[in-house]
Amino acid sequence: MRASQALVERVRQVSADLAQADLAVEPALMQLKPGQGLLVRPHQQVGWEPYLRELWLPVDIRPGRLTVELSSSWLPVPGDVLDVLSPVGRPIPVRPRLQHLLLIADDALPTPFILLARTLSGGGVAITLVLSGLAARYPLELLSPEVEIVRGDLGWSWPEQVQTLQWADQVLVLAPHYRQAEVYARWLDRVRQVRPDAVADHFICGLFYDRLACGAGACGACEIPTRDRDKPLLACTDGPAVDLRKVMFL
Amino acid sequence: MVEITRGGKNPLILENPVMAAAGTVGFDGAAYRELLDLSKLGALVTNPVTWQARRVARGTRVVPLPAGVLVHTGLPNPGIRRVITRYRERWAHSLAPVIVHVVATSPAEVAQCVAALEGCAGVIGVEIGLHDQATPAEIVPLVQAAVSHSALPVLVRVPLYSAVESARAAAEAGAGGVVVAAPPRGTARDPLSGQLVGGRVYGPWLKAQALRAVGQVARLVDIPVTGCGGIHSPDDARDFLEAGAVAVQVDTVTWVQPHTLEIIARNLGGLELTRVAGALPDEWQPGMGNTKRLLRQRRVVPPAPPAEDVPPAPPDLPE
Numbered sequence: 001m002r003a004s005q006a007l008v009e010r011v012r013q014v015s016a017d018l019a020q021a022d023l024a025v026e027p028a029l030m031q032l033k034p035g036q037g038l039l040v041r042p043h044q045q046v047g048w049e050p051y052l053r054e055l056w057l058p059v060d061i062r063p064g065r066l067t068v069e070l071s072s073s074w075l076p077v078p079g080d081v082l083d084v085l086s087p088v089g090r091p092i093p094v095r096p097r098l099q100h101l102l103l104i105a106d107d108a109l110p111t112p113f114i115l116l117a118r119t120l121s122g123g124g125v126a127i128t129l130v131l132s133g134l135a136a137r138y139p140l141e142l143l144s145p146e147v148e149i150v151r152g153d154l155g156w157s158w159p160e161q162v163q164t165l166q167w168a169d170q171v172l173v174l175a176p177h178y179r180q181a182e183v184y185a186r187w188l189d190r191v192r193q194v195r196p197d198a199v200a201d202h203f204i205c206g207l208f209y210d211r212l213a214c215g216a217g218a219c220g221a222c223e224i225p226t227r228d229r230d231k232p233l234l235a236c237t238d239g240p241a242v243d244l245r246k247v248m249f250l
Numbered sequence: 251m252v253e254i255t256r257g258g259k260n261p262l263i264l265e266n267p268v269m270a271a272a273g274t275v276g277f278d279g280a281a282y283r284e285l286l287d288l289s290k291l292g293a294l295v296t297n298p299v300t301w302q303a304r305r306v307a308r309g310t311r312v313v314p315l316p317a318g319v320l321v322h323t324g325l326p327n328p329g330i331r332r333v334i335t336r337y338r339e340r341w342a343h344s345l346a347p348v349i350v351h352v353v354a355t356s357p358a359e360v361a362q363c364v365a366a367l368e369g370c371a372g373v374i375g376v377e378i379g380l381h382d383q384a385t386p387a388e389i390v391p392l393v394q395a396a397v398s399h400s401a402l403p404v405l406v407r408v409p410l411y412s413a414v415e416s417a418r419a420a421a422e423a424g425a426g427g428v429v430v431a432a433p434p435r436g437t438a439r440d441p442l443s444g445q446l447v448g449g450r451v452y453g454p455w456l457k458a459q460a461l462r463a464v465g466q467v468a469r470l471v472d473i474p475v476t477g478c479g480g481i482h483s484p485d486d487a488r489d490f491l492e493a494g495a496v497a498v499q500v501d502t503v504t505w506v507q508p509h510t511l512e513i514i515a516r517n518l519g520g521l522e523l524t525r526v527a528g529a530l531p532d533e534w535q536p537g538m539g540n541t542k543r544l545l546r547q548r549r550v551v552p553p554a555p556p557a558e559d560v561p562p563a564p565p566d567l568p569e
Contacts, residue, residue: 003285003509041506048317048454048482051506073314083507085285178310178443211312211442213321214505218281219273220297221323223306230328232306237281250308 001085001216002028005043008080009065015139018109019075020059023066029084030066032058033091034116035207035240038068039215043081050074055088055212059114059142069111069142088215092116092241093202095170100126102168106156106183107133108176112207112240114142116172121146128168130158134176156186165194171204172241177211185249206244208235225250252292254474254497255375255403255426262375262403262426264292264347264497266519268487270511271478271499272351272377272407273297273323277333278340285508289345290515292497295377296333298351301359303329310440310447318453319502320438325353330363334370341372349375349405354384357395364400377405378425382435384409386419393423403427405476410434413463417471427474429499430464452502456480461493468494482510484517491518 006029010022029038039053050073060067076082094101101120103113110129117127121144131138132152140149152158165171171191175183184206191204198204210222215236222235225248233242255262272295275282279294288294307324327333330352341348350373352363364376378396380389389406396404403426408416410431417428436451460479468475477490478499487498498518504511515521 001281001284048506050314051318051453052312052314053506085508176442178440178445181308211310211314213312213319213502214274214281216276216281216285216505216508218276218297219321219323219505220276220306220326221311221321223323223326225305229303230332232326232328250305 001087004029004084004086006038006040006066006082006084008076008078008082010078011076014069014142015137017071017137018139019070020142021068021070021076023068023082024064025066025084029086030061030063032061032066032087034119035092035112036087036089039085039088039212040082042074042076043083052211052213053085053215055209055215057111057115059111060118061115069109069114071109071111085215088212088236089240090238092172092207093205094120095200095202098125098169100128100167100169102128102130102164102171104130104152104171104173104187105132105135105138106130106152106173106175106187107179108135108174110135110138110174112174112209113172117147118144128164130164132156132158135174156190162194165191170202172207173204173244174207174209177209180206180208181249184244184247188244188247202241202243204244205241206247207241208239210235212236252497254476255405256473258426260401260403262405266290266292266515267491267497268292268511268515268518269349269476269497269499270294270346270504271501272379274501274504277327277337278344278348279346280340282504282508282511286504286512287345290512290519290521291346292515292519293347293349293374294344295349295351295499296337297327298325298353298379299327299330299333299363300325300353300355301330301362303327303332310443310445311449313438313440313447313449315436315438315451315453317455318451320436320447320449320451322447322449330366334366338370341370344372347374348372349377351377351379351407352396353379354381354389354392357391360392361395361399364396364402364404367402368400373402375403375405375426376400377407377429378420379407379432380409380416382409382411382432384412384416386415389416389419390423393420393425397424405429407432407478408467410459410463410479414466414470417467417473417475421471421473425473427476427496428467428471429476429478430467430495431460431479433479433501434459452480454480454482454486454503457482457486457489461489464490464495465493481514484514487514487518
């Protein structure tokens with residue numbers, strides 16, 4: 001993890017509760033991969049409110065410019081200088097020879113999927129994104145046109161769900177931090193029922209974007225209990241994507 | 251050089267009075283290796299360790315507060331033996347000396363933990379973390395267990411709201427020094443889940459309460475005091491030294507602005523230009539302020555320690 005600064009060049013409101021900001025960043029930040037984020041606080045901040053750094057996730061990376069999507073408590077304005085710690089987390093692992101990717105955003109904005117979908121769809125991977133609950137409010141015009149959108153209901157179902165699960169080479173699920181155990185355990189069960197043959201590593205991963213205290217692997221607040229007691233994982237340094245078969249759902 | 255435990259066979263002496271507090275930099279400081287120079291610290295205190303492994307707490311663990319944060323981790327750790335196996339080599343080569351924070355679960359477990367740490371290169375002391383409701387009667391056997399089973403110097407981190415009583419009990423039981431204080435507990439509503447969450451609270455606003463507790467303990471208990479709580483700048487840390495602490499521990503500002511920990515350590519360690527030796531608190535150079543002149547003219551008198559801070563003596567019980 002490194003400390004750097006970023007300059008806010010442009011901020012646009014893309015929906016009632018979502019904004020995007022273009023940041024001028026140093027070259028090292030251009031190497032961020034889908035899944036990785038930045039811990040940010042205003043450089044000129046007076047006082048200690050907000051206190052913790054916020055985790056911002058890139059949705060687009062172009063030479064010299066990083067676009068992040070924000071639903072944060074504070075919005076920057078153009079000209080703001082930001083203190084940045086990065087990278088937070090590891091790239092989302094993509095299975096070899098991936099052809100069909102299923103993304104499920106269950107009651108959480110699909111921001112963590114956007115850069116991944118943009119990157120993979122350019123490489124010919126067929127992507128289906130299921131939006132349910134809060135995720136259904138996400139503005140669809142922000143998604144790549146190649147991504148197939150399916151609206152799920154609160155009962156975690158959608159038309160032809162079984163076929164979709166059978167079709168996928170990899171499944172990534174996203175849920176809000178306070179429902180991760182419930183949602184991820186249920187999706188793991190469902191995938192095991194439909195795809196008992198799917199035993200490859202990272203076939204079904206959950207994305208653990210907890211609210212981070214340190215973000216550096218020091219405090220232990222984002223620990224993910226695993227079946228192997230000797231190898232607990234930290235969302236900030238080992239995540240965000242974790243193979244759900246390794247997770248101990250407490 | 252600063253002695254943070256009382257003299258004796260094995261006093262704990264640091265080159266710098268600034269430490270990283272327990273739970274803020276991990277078990278070995280590696281998380282901040284690229285963000286700050288650990289060699290500038292007097293010591294780092296590890297994340298809390300217990301005899302048995304502990305899992306992380308369920309549910310929401312971090313809740314933002316106005317100018318602060320509530321954290322409830324459940325003190326996850328793999329147990330002292332696995333911690334030693336995993337970190338022994340790193341402690342031996344650590345840039346900062348290591349103090350291991352042992353959670354005071356029971357006297358027997360504390361004794362086993364400190365005994366297990368014997369011979370770990372790089373470990374210079376043990377810090378015993380008391381729970382918030384610990385009474386003096388409970389504290390004494392816990393501290394005695396640590397002191398009697400280890401040759402390492404023993405610090406005791408006392409709860410904020412019973413700092414004097416707890417520090418007295420720790421001193422009587424043979425602790426080398428006390429850390430004042432552990433962050434207090436609080437409850438806050440998680441804005442995302444809507445649930446009430448309990449945990450320890452941190453933030454710069456804590457400094458005023460911690461500073462008062464440090465002043466009380468330093469006056470009333472004859473044992474070196476390390477100040478901790480709400481330190482977010484070199485001036486905050488100096489306030490603790492002025493209140494009677496011999497050293498300080500810096501906590502959550504390291505998460506927010508990691509380099510601030512190094513700045514405080516450099517400042518108090520004499521690696522920056524600070525107040526010249528011999529200067530009074532209102533001067534940068536000896537003689538430039540007016541305190542000495544006013545004292546000479548008897549226009550000011552040195553302040554007396556406030557009496558209201560002294561807890562009343564316990565009443566004599568009838569026979």
